[in-house]
Amino acid sequence: MRKKIVAGNWKMNNDLQESLKLFSEVANMVKDEVSNDAEIIVSAPFTNIYALDQWKNGSDIHDKIKLSGQNCCWEESGAYTGEVSAKMLKSIGAEYVIIGHSERRQYFAETNALLAKKVDLALKHELIPIFCIGETLQEREKNIHLDLIKNQLQEGLFHLIKSVVKTVVIAYEPVWAIGTGLTATPEQAQEIHAFIRQLIVEGYDEETANEVSILYGGSCNPSNAASLFSQKDIDGGLIGGASLKSRDFTDIIKTFNS
Numbered sequence: 001m002r003k004k005i006v007a008g009n010w011k012m013n014n015d016l017q018e019s020l021k022l023f024s025e026v027a028n029m030v031k032d033e034v035s036n037d038a039e040i041i042v043s044a045p046f047t048n049i050y051a052l053d054q055w056k057n058g059s060d061i062h063d064k065i066k067l068s069g070q071n072c073c074w075e076e077s078g079a080y081t082g083e084v085s086a087k088m089l090k091s092i093g094a095e096y097v098i099i100g101h102s103e104r105r106q107y108f109a110e111t112n113a114l115l116a117k118k119v120d121l122a123l124k125h126e127l128i129p130i131f132c133i134g135e136t137l138q139e140r141e142k143n144i145h146l147d148l149i150k151n152q153l154q155e156g157l158f159h160l161i162k163s164v165v166k167t168v169v170i171a172y173e174p175v176w177a178i179g180t181g182l183t184a185t186p187e188q189a190q191e192i193h194a195f196i197r198q199l200i201v202e203g204y205d206e207e208t209a210n211e212v213s214i215l216y217g218g219s220c221n222p223s224n225a226a227s228l229f230s231q232k233d234i235d236g237g238l239i240g241g242a243s244l245k246s247r248d249f250t251d252i253i254k255t256f257n258s
């Protein structure tokens with residue numbers, strides 16, 4: 001059965017002290033207020049993951065919040081100045097890694113073929129990829145968004161065998177909704193999530209499709225999370241801006257209580 005997941009993507013925000021403060025606030029709120037079994041993930045900047053893992057291990061929340069990287073290199077190791085490998089991430093406590101976020105695709109020209117290599121290395125080092133897909137406004141207006149999403153999955157993820165693909169998390173993030181306040185309506189998001197699940201059925205089978213968690217991302221906040229997460233094929237969220245405020249992030253997690 002697929003997991004319910006709320007993942008916070010801090011992006012390039014929070015220095016070390018700010019990260020420790022926010023993480024401990026979230027951890028304490030989660031401990032006191034969250035009674036559901038949603039998987040909670042914080043995707044912090046590389047530089048702060050080790051310290052957050054140390055803090056976590058010294059606290060009583062241990063496994064309640066998992067750590068994630070926001071990217072990893074497409075190569076195992078070597079002369080790639082500025083890059084961080086999947087193995088390095090695993091060694092400092094990360095259990096997940098975001099791959100193919102639209103900001104990486106846009107600002108770093110990451111292609112589906114490159115992302116497929118990252119997925120393979122993440123899995124090799126026992127990191128669960130959170131594989132991001134989604135269309136721009138122009139692509140939606142041109143009505144090519146379904147083909148685009150299909151390509152992103154076929155080229156970036158569907159090379160995996162069935163037993164492996166079912167362990168991966170997919171995040172559907174319409175680019176036009178990221179950081180804009182323009183959330184997809186629950187119906188718009190559900191339509192695409194159902195389409196994604198159907199593609200998994202076609203590429204693999206129904207059982208596999210039912211195992212894969214598909215998250216929604218794009219201006220998700222405490223006011224709209226419940227209506228989004230109540231959709232049949234939406235298994236949680238990848239949260240940007242609202243994950244930078246402990247109260248908002250915890251309130252989003254708590255929507256799985258209701």
Ligand SMILES: O=C[C@H](O)COP(=O)(O)O
Nearest residue numbers: 009178179218219240241
């Ligand atoms: O990874 C998170 C997404 O880019 C969503 O960001 P946002 O919640 O700030 O729109």
